[in-house]
Amino acid sequence: MDLVQQIIERAKSNKQRIVLPEATEERTLRAADRVLAEGIADLILIGNPDEIHRLAAEWGLDNIDKATIIDPENNPKSEEYAELLAELRKKKGMTIEKARELVKNPLYLGCMIIKTEGADGQISGALSTTGDTLRPALQIIKCAPGISCVSGAMLLITKQPQYGENGVLVVGDVAVTPMPDAGQLAQIAVCTAQTAKSVAGLEDPRVAMLSFSTKGSASHEVVDKVVEATRLAKELAPELKIDGELQADAALVPAVGEKKAPGSDIAGHANVLVFPNLEVGNIGYKLVQRLGDAVAIGPILQGIARPVNDLSRGCSVEDIYYLVAITACQAMDAKK
Structure with a gap:
């Protein structure tokens, strides 16, 4: 099925x-x-x-x-x-x-x-x-308790079963908040993981906070934001499996993850991807959809106390x- x-x-x-x-x-x-x-x-x-x-x-x-x-x-x-x-x-x-x-x-x-x-x-x-x-x-x-930032997740059903959860990935934010700060990005991570469970049926969401840097390979304030967001997300949801900052290949490919982020439980095994801002997220999912012939379902609005979708x-x-x-x-x- x-x-x-x-x-x-x-x-x-x-x-x-x-x-x-x-x-x-x-x-x-x-x-x-x-x-x-x-x-x-x-x-x-x-x-x-x-x-x-x-x-x-x-x-x-x-x-x-x-x-x-x-x-x-x-x-x-x-x-x-x-x-x-x-x-x-x-x-x-x-x-x-x-x-x-x-x-x-x-x-x-x-x-x-x-x-x-x-x-x-x-x-x-x-x-x-x-x-x-x-x-x-x-x-x-x-908004839902503890959340002040509405965001939009996308289900990506790809033809690459070696990635994500048998080819399924849940990504966010792709629809609402253009330039989230670290606190908002942390909320987006928690909400996207919840969408992965409630909608995609992923019982074990593994969240990668994406960047152009992996574990300090580059230095920039936008990288610092992702690192801080990862820390805050862990405070918001201590049970959440999350790591960052990770480049996309380090998040998805086990061999790359082992090389770039040794010891990470998420690197190479992520099934939830959190983009650093809306521009990256919107462009990224559309490239996967069009060039990778993936099915994209959404956006699914998240962060509201009861679901209201657009x-x-x-x-x-x-x-x-x-x-x-x-x-x-x-x-x-x-x-x-």
């Missing part, structure tokens, strides 16, 4: 409640129909019920009736949500009038449903920007379908 199918089966084994706030968008509704047909998750669709049912009939989608549909313009919990939102944001000047308007916004409404424990995760982005997806999540759900506006039905399963796996882990 390949990794994607493992993720789907894991989601089916403990169905989570996932909000799709862009439910009148065609790709989203088609993906929802497939998710419901296969029993991957319980879905909450936000949108006008008549329109959703009309579109489902028009597109021949037979399973949409299995979803819970919430009309943002006619929601019996609107006032309850507005009062809670006004309370959560009162220090930022939120008025009850403004809150009443915001809880009609599907992205805010979805996060309020999660905040009040009516759902376990949310996916948007087929119509919305990353900023629009993240803003209500950070305002309402907030799609590309160019996403496919399949992308949304897979991200529902991934979000469900994250939701299971967030409850532990």
Whole structure:
């Protein structure tokens, strides 16, 4: 069974409640129909019920009736949500009038449903920007305990089984924080390792903090940052298997790891790679994807107390379908 199918089966084994706030968008509704047909998750669709049912009939989608549909313009919990939102944001000047308007916004409404424990995760982005997806999540759900830095991980399924975990690598940050400081980089490392466990099913994450230097082979302030981040990550998660700074070949190739970082348990055996900044991470995973013909799944947002994931506006039905399963796996882990 390949990794994607493992993720789907894991989601089916403990169905989570996932909000799709862009439910009148065609790709989203088609993906929802497939998710419901296969029993991957319980879905909450936000949108006008008549329109959703009309579109489902028009597109021949037979399973949409299995979803819970919430009309943002006619929601019996609107006032309850507005009062809670006004309370959560009162220090930022939120008025009850403004809150009443915001809880009609599907992205805010979805996060309020999660905040009040009516759902376990949310996916948007087929119509919305990353900023629009993240803003209500950070305002309402907030970051996980001990975390202040949201980041994005990518699953890379390569054709090189000698690397990572039978060719599977989890890498971060590839999506959110352009120039993390040492503390933020440490948080990214801890969160990416957690994503490796909860989504990729890697029971033994081995984290390499990447640099252009291995164990002092070069001297520069950006190397110092990676060294400090490694130290801080060990403080944040003492049980985490992590080492750095390591060059990419030292992290992945046993012979190189033994030569450049003798005595390291991670060098040559890493299955989680943490990039020193977003520029390196984004370029790096796309090179592996295109030149190495690897499958790249994500980005998977991490660091939020409950999973809220962001799609590309160019996403496919399949992308949304897979991200529902991934979000469900994250939701299971967030409850532990």
